[in-house]
Amino acid sequence: MSAYDFLNIDRLFTTEELMVKKTTADFVRKEVYPLLQQAHREENFPKQIIPRLAEMNLLGSNIKGYGCAGLSPRAYGLIMQELERGDSGLRSFCSVQGALVMWAIFSFGSEDQKKEFLPQLATAKKIGCFGLTEPDAGSDPASLKCHAKKTKGGWILNGNKMWITNGSIADLAVVWAQLDSGKIQGFLVEKDFKGFSTSLMKGKFSLRVSITSELHFQDCFVPESHILPQAQGLKSALECLNQARYGIAWGVVGSAMECYQTALNYSGQRMIFNKALSSTQLAQAKLVKMIQNITLAQLLNFHISVLKEKGELKPEQISLAKMNNCKISLEIARQARDMLGANGIIDEYPVIRHLLNLETVSTYEGTEDIHRLSIGRSLTGYQAFK
Numbered sequence: 001m002s003a004y005d006f007l008n009i010d011r012l013f014t015t016e017e018l019m020v021k022k023t024t025a026d027f028v029r030k031e032v033y034p035l036l037q038q039a040h041r042e043e044n045f046p047k048q049i050i051p052r053l054a055e056m057n058l059l060g061s062n063i064k065g066y067g068c069a070g071l072s073p074r075a076y077g078l079i080m081q082e083l084e085r086g087d088s089g090l091r092s093f094c095s096v097q098g099a100l101v102m103w104a105i106f107s108f109g110s111e112d113q114k115k116e117f118l119p120q121l122a123t124a125k126k127i128g129c130f131g132l133t134e135p136d137a138g139s140d141p142a143s144l145k146c147h148a149k150k151t152k153g154g155w156i157l158n159g160n161k162m163w164i165t166n167g168s169i170a171d172l173a174v175v176w177a178q179l180d181s182g183k184i185q186g187f188l189v190e191k192d193f194k195g196f197s198t199s200l201m202k203g204k205f206s207l208r209v210s211i212t213s214e215l216h217f218q219d220c221f222v223p224e225s226h227i228l229p230q231a232q233g234l235k236s237a238l239e240c241l242n243q244a245r246y247g248i249a250w251g252v253v254g255s256a257m258e259c260y261q262t263a264l265n266y267s268g269q270r271m272i273f274n275k276a277l278s279s280t281q282l283a284q285a286k287l288v289k290m291i292q293n294i295t296l297a298q299l300l301n302f303h304i305s306v307l308k309e310k311g312e313l314k315p316e317q318i319s320l321a322k323m324n325n326c327k328i329s330l331e332i333a334r335q336a337r338d339m340l341g342a343n344g345i346i347d348e349y350p351v352i353r354h355l356l357n358l359e360t361v362s363t364y365e366g367t368e369d370i371h372r373l374s375i376g377r378s379l380t381g382y383q384a385f386k
Contacts, residue, residue: 003261004260005298007295021079024058031049039089039208040208045169050093051124057122060106063122066114068118074302076247084251086254087353088207088252088361090209092207097127098247100243104240108231108232109228113226126172127169128171128172128174130173130174144176145178147159148177148178151221153224154224155227157219159217162215165210165212167213168200168211173196174188185227186236187222187228188226189217193222194220194221195218205356206356206359207357207360245322245365246304246322248322248325248326249304249321252329252361253325256333259335259337263339263340283339293328293332294328294332297329301321323372330362333354
């Protein structure tokens, strides 16, 4: 029994899944972790690791074919968990590339689009971003104002997107815009399309190890060949978000595990009133609460992975996992910061970085309130959003 696997849940995974977990964990610990302190201070994503992410088949790893690894939902979840043990920005990069951009093309693109873009995205020859959120359309994506008008040979896009991970380094953007008919449609916008530009968002105190951008479309022409032909309105965009939310549910547990492990180690070495902090009742109570919630989240993740593999996982079940696991992970990070005292706010330890990140992860891709309403709709049959 390890410090963060209280119920020996690892025994439920296959040998291949555990190997994927170990390989990812070793990579993060040896190659990424040494870069994180400086990257966080400088508000910068360490782009030098992108080729390694591709070499290790961590981009679009749950997609079958087109040069992708085709791993199980559990293996994919474990990858997200171990990446986020390093930093939420690292998991976000892979999540956007795979669960949003690549999944959108895989699910709603033409065969030609899949053959052209998926292998390039899997090998990081192209970086992708996902343009749904707007300055005035976050929790209510149906109210987006980005507009696409039909023209000869394609479409003209006008509007802005905000809070877009990878936006300023992306070669390809999956963009959702409203048509004259009111339908929301997905488009593939390449970085060199005339009328398309990006701007970097700076000054974040959370997710600093992540590139966050705005996308701008001013009479941007998108050829007919770059429309996602199988997309069915906002429903398709939300299906992509559900893929990402599944990964977030796993990822935040990695953050919680890292904070718990740090607090456990620190409290065993920190002497207070001539004894180790971890020997006190209050400290033990806090540590027990942490591992209790981590264990419950691990079991929840394992079960939704079983449902996902069977094709039975429902959006409201993903909402439950994302909502629950973000909440407990943020609570664990706050408790770990408290246990480290003043040392909890310096970046010599990873806790404050995880705590700041989880403030964002708890709200992006669905706030706790929005997920509660989604689950409530499932329970009661009533739509309480409006």
